[in-house]
Amino acid sequence: MKKEAKTYLKNAIQANGFAIDVINMMIGISVIVMAIIALSSEESDLYLFPVIFILGAIMTCLNAVKMMKHNKLFGIFFMIFTVVLVCACIFSFLVLF
Secondary structure, eight states: OHHHHHHHHHHHHHSTTHHHHHHHHHHHHHHHHHHHHHHHSOGGGTTHHHHHHHHHHHHHHHHHHHHHHHOHHHHHHHHHHHHHHHHHHHHHHHHHO
């Protein structure tokens, strides 16, 4: 049983989308933490919103790259949403400064 588990884990790590999934998970956790801080605190932490938007854009872009391999239409939708998030980042940055 241990050998089968090691083989499964080794194959999962070597899969193409595994690194993208791990990066997405780390970015997602950081976005959640920053959103909680930004929404629960005073006006001093409003600078976190452009960072949250740009991290969301990075996550969406990584998903677009991953989806382009399987379904080009969904990859294009992800890229369009990435552009929307970058625009939201620029807009929130301009509003703050």
